[in-house]
Amino acid sequence: MTFVIFHPPQRRSQHLWISQVPAAHCNGLPDTANHQPMKTYKFCQSCGYPMKKDKQGGGTEKDGTRSARYCSMCYQDGRFLSPPEVDTAEKMQKFCISQMKKSGINGLLAWLATRSIPRLERWKKVSA
Numbered sequence: 001m002t003f004v005i006f007h008p009p010q011r012r013s014q015h016l017w018i019s020q021v022p023a024a025h026c027n028g029l030p031d032t033a034n035h036q037p038m039k040t041y042k043f044c045q046s047c048g049y050p051m052k053k054d055k056q057g058g059g060t061e062k063d064g065t066r067s068a069r070y071c072s073m074c075y076q077d078g079r080f081l082s083p084p085e086v087d088t089a090e091k092m093q094k095f096c097i098s099q100m101k102k103s104g105i106n107g108l109l110a111w112l113a114t115r116s117i118p119r120l121e122r123w124k125k126v127s128a
């Protein structure tokens with residue numbers, strides 16, 4: 001059995017670096033509110049799914065706002081869609097693998113896709 005992992009070539013865009021130079025007119029803005037900037041995540045913090053690939057661009061909070069933390073398959077209307085008995089990283093891994101297998105994904109691939117789950121934010125608090 002052969003197993004191939006594809007590494008898409010990712011060339012660093014020069015424009016990206018240019019756009020990161022702070023604009024002069026942004027300086028001098030009072031920042032006394034001490035509000036936390038909206039944190040964005042590359043991966044869903046529940047299942048590890050790449051947020052970029054999420055067709056809906058993320059799950060939704062109770063008030064309908066977009067969740068930057070969880071994907072649309074895990075989180076809708078401020079609630080997790082996974083069954084209540086799935087309450088640890090290990091169970092979530094098994095749950096995700098079984099879901100992926102149902103949609104015809106190779107078991108090894110499914111395992112690879114879910115092995116980062118114990119490091120995601122949703123599950124960190126449980127072990128702490």
Ligand SMILES: [Zn+2]
Pocket residue numbers: 044045046047048049070071072073074075
């Ligand atoms: Zn997810």
